[in-house]
Amino acid sequence: MEALPPLNALRAFEVAGRYLNFRLAAQEMGLTQGAVAQQVRLLEAHLGMPLFERHAKGLAFTSAGRGYHAAVAASFDGLRAATGVLRPEPEKVLISVTPAFAAKWLIPNLPSFSERHPEIDLRIMATEKLSSFHSEGINLAIRQGAPPFGAALEAVCLFRQEVIAVASPNLTAAGTLPLSASALAKLSKLHDGHDLWPQFLARIGVEDQSGRGLRLNQVALAIDAAISGQGVALVPRFLVARDLEAGTLLQVTDQVLEGDKGFYLLTEPRKKRGKAVEQVRHWLVDMSDQPDIDRK
Known part of the structure; x- marks a missing residue:
């Protein structure tokens, strides 16, 4: 069974993909901007391909990153829903x-x-x-x-x-x-x-x-x-x-x-x-x- 990517890196990628901005992602996660960027780089290294294009004004998905983000976001949504059943609001x-x-x-x-x-x-x-x-x-x-x-x-x-x-x-x-x-x-x-x-x-x-x-x-x-x-x-x-x-x-x-x-x-x-x-x-x-x- 192929090992899953690091979960912290997946989480950083999911949040950064929503904002297309490391700074805003860092604010939501309570981390530094550098820490979020480092987690995303770890995920890209694990997968062997870039997920974002870095620009001066923010981020843009690569073609692979866009599709991967949709799947990762759906997985996190599923985890939130399952957790909500066990621990309702x-x-x-x-x-x-x-x-x-x-x-x-x-x-x-x-x-x-x-x-x-x-x-x-x-x-x-x-x-x-x-x-x-x-x-x-x-x-x-x-x-x-x-x-x-x-x-x-x-x-x-x-x-x-x-x-x-x-x-x-x-x-x-x-x-x-x-x-x-x-x-x-x-x-x-x-x-x-x-x-x-x-x-x-x-x-x-x-x-x-x-x-x-x-x-x-x-x-x-x-x-x-x-x-x-x-x-x-x-x-x-x-x-x-x-x-x-x-x-x-x-x-x-x-x-x-x-x-x-x-x-x-x-x-x-x-x-x-x-x-x-x-x-x-x-x-x-x-x-x-x-x-x-x-x-x-």
């Missing part, structure tokens, strides 16, 4: 969430998920618009609202609507908290797309005396503006839990605005969920703040 799960939920809760908690499920490739689609499970390939979605969300979807409340007023310690001294209703009325307000300030101020019996304030279209932006000391924001408590614990934000009044528009985990019926999707769902449920939630 991580299962992919696509979750659609709002930008605020992604920035202020999901991404900060991802290390916990990766530690528990390193085999799952969790992909995040941050968008305000409703996503389609079918046309966009969504496996899970998290949206703020109130049921029903559709007969074809299962909905589990992860976080109830509990809105609080928060501000930077630089905006108000901690010793003066909680603020009186009149003091809160005078502070600059940060408004987002939910426009909850009129309802919140009416609840405590005052009118806004701070002017127009800053208007933003996303809760995450209002949170960032509050952290930078630009005003008081009304935000879901769970989205700022880390900031409250770290002291970068303070709850400025004990008043809480509650409602039925919680953050819900939406999934397709159980029979259509794969193992990886089910594991992501279980993690989200475990991380929720609802003690009576169905964790099965």
Whole structure:
């Protein structure tokens, strides 16, 4: 049986043939340009014929090299496919969430998920618009609202609507908290797309005396503006839990605005969920703040 050419040399030839450039091949392989060129020369010596024509601007196949490269590349593709059967890629799960939920809760908690499920490739689609499970390939979605969300979807409340007023310690001294209703009325307000300030101020019996304030279209932006000391924001408590614990934000009044528009985990019926999707769902449920939630 005729001996095979050196496998390292074959690999160098396969990569160099894709780029027709030793420098680019070296970058992919993590070698020096000279090392790749040397491996190709070893292969040419083993075969007794040139495989490349060397030019100042790169490489060109010889007639023999072109045909040989096609066969070598096909062989490496076959090896990759066979290896993939034994060691499949991580299962992919696509979750659609709002930008605020992604920035202020999901991404900060991802290390916990990766530690528990390193085999799952969790992909995040941050968008305000409703996503389609079918046309966009969504496996899970998290949206703020109130049921029903559709007969074809299962909905589990992860976080109830509990809105609080928060501000930077630089905006108000901690010793003066909680603020009186009149003091809160005078502070600059940060408004987002939910426009909850009129309802919140009416609840405590005052009118806004701070002017127009800053208007933003996303809760995450209002949170960032509050952290930078630009005003008081009304935000879901769970989205700022880390900031409250770290002291970068303070709850400025004990008043809480509650409602039925919680953050819900939406999934397709159980029979259509794969193992990886089910594991992501279980993690989200475990991380929720609802003690009576169905964790099965």
